[in-house]
Amino acid sequence: MRWSNLFIPTLRDAPADAEAASHALLVKGGFIRQLHSGHYSLLPLGWRVHQKVENIVREEMDNIGGQEFLLPTMHPAGVWKRSGRWETMGEIMFRLTDRRHNELALGITHEEIFATVAAELSSYKELPQLWYQIQTKFRDEARPKSGLLRVREFAMKDSYSFDIDWDGLDKQFETHRVAYTRIFERLGLPAFPVEASSGAMGGKDSVEFMVPCPAGEDDVIICPNCDYAANVEKATARLESVDDGPPADTPERFPTPGIRTIAALEEAGAPAASQIKTMVMVADGRITLALVRGDHQLNTQKFIDATGTIELRPATPEETQTHLGALPGSLGAVGVIDLPVIADEALRGRTNMTTGANEDDWHYRGVDIGRDIAVGQWADLREVSAGEACINCGAALDTVRCVEAGHIFKLGSGYAETFGVTVSDADGVQRPVVMGSYGIGIGRNMATVAETHHDEKGLCWPVSVAPYEAVITVLKLDEATMSAAEELYDGLRAGGVDVLLDDRDARAGVKFADAELIGIPYRLTVGPKGLADGEIELTVRANGGNKRLSLESAVETVADAIAAERRG
RNA sequence: CGGGAUGUGGCGCAGUUUGGCUAGCGCACCUGCUUUGGGAGCAGGGGGUCGGGAGUUCAAAUCUCCCCAUCCCGACCA
Numbered sequence: 001m002r003w004s005n006l007f008i009p010t011l012r013d014a015p016a017d018a019e020a021a022s023h024a025l026l027v028k029g030g031f032i033r034q035l036h037s038g039h040y041s042l043l044p045l046g047w048r049v050h051q052k053v054e055n056i057v058r059e060e061m062d063n064i065g066g067q068e069f070l071l072p073t074m075h076p077a078g079v080w081k082r083s084g085r086w087e088t089m090g091e092i093m094f095r096l097t098d099r100r101h102n103e104l105a106l107g108i109t110h111e112e113i114f115a116t117v118a119a120e121l122s123s124y125k126e127l128p129q130l131w132y133q134i135q136t137k138f139r140d141e142a143r144p145k146s147g148l149l150r151v152r153e154f155a156m157k158d159s160y161s162f163d164i165d166w167d168g169l170d171k172q173f174e175t176h177r178v179a180y181t182r183i184f185e186r187l188g189l190p191a192f193p194v195e196a197s198s199g200a201m202g203g204k205d206s207v208e209f210m211v212p213c214p215a216g217e218d219d220v221i222i223c224p225n226c227d228y229a230a231n232v233e234k235a236t237a238r239l240e241s242v243d244d245g246p247p248a249d250t251p252e253r254f255p256t257p258g259i260r261t262i263a264a265l266e267e268a269g270a271p272a273a274s275q276i277k278t279m280v281m282v283a284d285g286r287i288t289l290a291l292v293r294g295d296h297q298l299n300t301q302k303f304i305d306a307t308g309t310i311e312l313r314p315a316t317p318e319e320t321q322t323h324l325g326a327l328p329g330s331l332g333a334v335g336v337i338d339l340p341v342i343a344d345e346a347l348r349g350r351t352n353m354t355t356g357a358n359e360d361d362w363h364y365r366g367v368d369i370g371r372d373i374a375v376g377q378w379a380d381l382r383e384v385s386a387g388e389a390c391i392n393c394g395a396a397l398d399t400v401r402c403v404e405a406g407h408i409f410k411l412g413s414g415y416a417e418t419f420g421v422t423v424s425d426a427d428g429v430q431r432p433v434v435m436g437s438y439g440i441g442i443g444r445n446m447a448t449v450a451e452t453h454h455d456e457k458g459l460c461w462p463v464s465v466a467p468y469e470a471v472i473t474v475l476k477l478d479e480a481t482m483s484a485a486e487e488l489y490d491g492l493r494a495g496g497v498d499v500l501l502d503d504r505d506a507r508a509g510v511k512f513a514d515a516e517l518i519g520i521p522y523r524l525t526v527g528p529k530g531l532a533d534g535e536i537e538l539t540v541r542a543n544g545g546n547k548r549l550s551l552e553s554a555v556e557t558v559a560d561a562i563a564a565e566r567r568g
Numbered sequence: 569c570g571g572g573a574u575g576u577g578g579c580g581c582a583g584u585u586u587g588g589c590u591a592g593c594g595c596a597c598c599u600g601c602u603u604u605g606g607g608a609g610c611a612g613g614g615g616g617u618c619g620g621g622a623g624u625u626c627a628a629a630u631c632u633c634c635c636c637a638u639c640c641c642g643a644c645c646a
Contacts, residue, residue: 009578009579009596011578011579011580011595011596012579012580012594012595012596012607013579013580013581013595014579014580015579015580015639016574016579016580016581016639017574017638017639017640018639019639019640027579028579034638036637036638037637037638037639142569142643143640143641143642143643145639145640260646261645261646262645262646277644277645277646278646279644279645279646280646281644290644292644292645296645297644297645298644298645299644300643300644303644312644313569313643314643314644314646320646327646328646329646330646331646356646383644473605475604475605476604476605506607507603507604507605507606507607507608508604508605508606508607509605509606509607509608510606510607511606511607512605512606512607513606513607514607525605527605528605529605530605537605
């Protein structure tokens, strides 16, 4: 393409409200424009990158036997009501009504829809199947942010596997893990797999692919010594046992005027590790007490996973007062029998604990959690933090901020049962199929590549996803220079290179700066000075290296270099 | 949903405190001349419902009220 005919609206300054590097650079470089919060137009440059990312994903899915579909993105409510997610998806799902007053939804994912199609499967002989699509998803995010990293409308590759048994699912899951690893390699993303929460719909193994990046939204706990890595929503760590000393015979109520915090109570003589922190949560409308050690923090996703809660929020002070008779700071679960109590495993077996007495300015000490508190459920609720000991090897854990670039998990047979996806097995018995679900956000990956491939001059796309692989920068539009440039242009195009010819009537500095901003991997500078020696100049965006090439050898040299990098 | 901030031409901003002439600056854009290997110079020019609505006033970008939009932080830390 000739730059003079292209719409590449680069900006001298990035919009002031673009904070994430990818956001600022994609707007500044003329790749995207915002329509409104969470919805972006992809301009020609952006669309080319998007399509390249998409094609890499498509190739790798086809490689493992995936069959591409395209399912509707507008769905009747009934399908979602059938799976129960009409309710459980809550406000994240866009809903609308048609002229006949039918309820509809815009797809946030497509388990239900693929399951309705899969209902036609009838024999184990048809299995396994691997189906996927690259389709727009809609999610009414509470807070869209950071350009393409978190949006309300985005393309996602979602695939679903159908097997006769868990062994088959395990194989497809493993196949996906390998395919995803390939995809991220080709995108140039330093993604690594971590254990993750699979969310409310259950499922067994859940693996997220994470890319370290400050603009991300997930905290990942990683071990620098072994291969342990987990989302903080799932991570566990070794815990040293605490010596509680001889247990007290009975809890003792004692006055604690003005004491409202763990720290204040610690100053009054109760170590935080010997306190029980009582959090009043409202889980699907039900007041529930969540107990963790005084120096620990509750992870709400763990609470949700442990209890199957759909909607969780902390109780208001008023609710707390009503149900427990005291305000935060003096709360406890001793003697509470009318509310569900869920306690963190770190509290199991502990004695001589201190906790609130449900009367302002009073606490209990000498509490034996097994004896004095009616714990209805024990679960891993606490959030692991950096410095704790790895569950596997004991090394000090690190925490890393990451972008979730992909997610694979084992669904099991839940949807198959609901939607009647059953097949006859070898014995003629009807069995629900076993499903897996696998997702990669296209736009998010594009943004993540931008996050990890840029410098002070702009973007530095890997060849695999660059909007153009090479740009010919023509420094003077006279006939001699142009004809040399055209010759290169034709040669590179004939050699299968995505090449951009910068034939704009602009100053050299502008052309160099724009080429660097939009991140074209290879720049061929054609100007009278070089041509006098029969040479052009090749500049590599990623490292700034440059060398002169003879006009004759340039096409081959550049085409070969690009071909070598194209597969990522 | 809670908190904070911001809305003035395509982008970046000033002007708002203390109401007052025709709403300004830089970049970008158009025309001409000069220039031309790292974001040119000079001259001329075009483009604005000052987020929207209502109000106060002789007079509103500026004051009051309501609404909207966008960005950032938070939405367990008892």
